Amino acid sequence: MHYRQLGSTDLKVSRICFGCWQLSPAWWGEVPVEPWAAAVKAARDCGVNFIDTADAYGDGLAETELGKLFKREGGREDFVLATKFYWNFSSGPARYPDTTRDYIIRACEASLRRLQTDHIDLYQIHAWDPITRPDEVAAAFQQLRREGKVRWFGVSNLNPEQMELYRAHWDVSSLQPPYSLLARDIEQRELPYCLRHNIGVLNYSSLHRGLLGGKYTTDTTFADHRAKAPLFQGAGLKIILAAVEEAKAIAAEQGLTMAQLAVRWVLTNPAITSAIVGVKKPEHITGIVKAADGTLPQELWHRLAARFRQAQTEALAAGR
Numbered sequence: 001m002h003y004r005q006l007g008s009t010d011l012k013v014s015r016i017c018f019g020c021w022q023l024s025p026a027w028w029g030e031v032p033v034e035p036w037a038a039a040v041k042a043a044r045d046c047g048v049n050f051i052d053t054a055d056a057y058g059d060g061l062a063e064t065e066l067g068k069l070f071k072r073e074g075g076r077e078d079f080v081l082a083t084k085f086y087w088n089f090s091s092g093p094a095r096y097p098d099t100t101r102d103y104i105i106r107a108c109e110a111s112l113r114r115l116q117t118d119h120i121d122l123y124q125i126h127a128w129d130p131i132t133r134p135d136e137v138a139a140a141f142q143q144l145r146r147e148g149k150v151r152w153f154g155v156s157n158l159n160p161e162q163m164e165l166y167r168a169h170w171d172v173s174s175l176q177p178p179y180s181l182l183a184r185d186i187e188q189r190e191l192p193y194c195l196r197h198n199i200g201v202l203n204y205s206s207l208h209r210g211l212l213g214g215k216y217t218t219d220t221t222f223a224d225h226r227a228k229a230p231l232f233q234g235a236g237l238k239i240i241l242a243a244v245e246e247a248k249a250i251a252a253e254q255g256l257t258m259a260q261l262a263v264r265w266v267l268t269n270p271a272i273t274s275a276i277v278g279v280k281k282p283e284h285i286t287g288i289v290k291a292a293d294g295t296l297p298q299e300l301w302h303r304l305a306a307r308f309r310q311a312q313t314e315a316l317a318a319g320r
Ligand SMILES: NC(=O)c1ccc[n+]([C@@H]2O[C@H](COP(=O)([O-])OP(=O)(O)OC[C@H]3O[C@@H](n4cnc5c(N)ncnc54)[C@H](OP(=O)(O)O)[C@@H]3O)[C@@H](O)[C@H]2O)c1
Pocket: 018, 019, 020, 021, 022, 052, 053, 126, 156, 157, 176, 203, 204, 205, 206, 207, 208, 209, 210, 211, 213, 214, 215, 259, 276, 277, 278, 279, 280, 283, 284, 285, 287, 288
């Protein structure tokens, strides 16, 4: 496994990060916990030292299961532990964004309790909150750092202007945006901004929620949130899978699986510190770590980018 410094922090993280969103029944259905817990241990055995979760994943379920695992088997200190706050779900299903000072302190203490740990290594704001002042967020962060509850702070799903507003009040150590062969918007503004300001990037949906994993066929149907996503059905799915079939042949020439090729494509971008992969079972993580062993040749990176851009344009047009 290869490791990189996360922005200007002292955190040295593996280039693959273990993503915990899959423990969200409302999005992914019931994912059995035993294989998932075995996957966390398999990740550690492969050298993956970075875990990304959020309080909102399963309304606390992902953090709770991680905490139970750490309590039962130890190993908390083997990982750089990143979690998020933003959705106030304390008053029932009508959740709403909340980054007020009092809420941040309460959310952090609840995450620490669920995770059964005394500190969070990277605490991220899940998305932009338009109605709380950045200096109020900063006041909460100063308190949490002073109390030793959080080491570093990051953001997710923010644009450069939003990061700039926060950076006037506190150190933004990382950004968590979507990035894959089928989601490249951040190449224009967010990634150059992060390079310029030495902000670490842990990107999500590296496999485009599995679509780039090489496992699906035109007969695959999705029983989870993907059932309604445009690229996951009908003519759109067929077009994307044709590009995936071509890429599989390229992957084989490189000695990689399709999933490894897709993640290596992400990691070839120098702005990306670590690629998050969403995991349900040990094979998901053991099957991906090889992606981190190198980068793709420049010509091949661009060839894949162009092929998937064409496929995506055609797939979206077909779905209209
Ligand atoms: N900050 C945010 O707003 C945000 C949003 C989304 C995600 N995230 C984070 O990023 C993580 C990953 O993102 P994601 O879940 O959207 O997408 P992803 O990593 O692109 O896709 C995950 C899916 O890919 C498939 N897969 C996993 N490993 C594989 C392998 N080795 N070979 C083939 N297929 C494989 C599985 O599909 P099947 O389920 O079909 O087996 C899995 O559910 C999440 O867990 C979460 O931590 C953050």
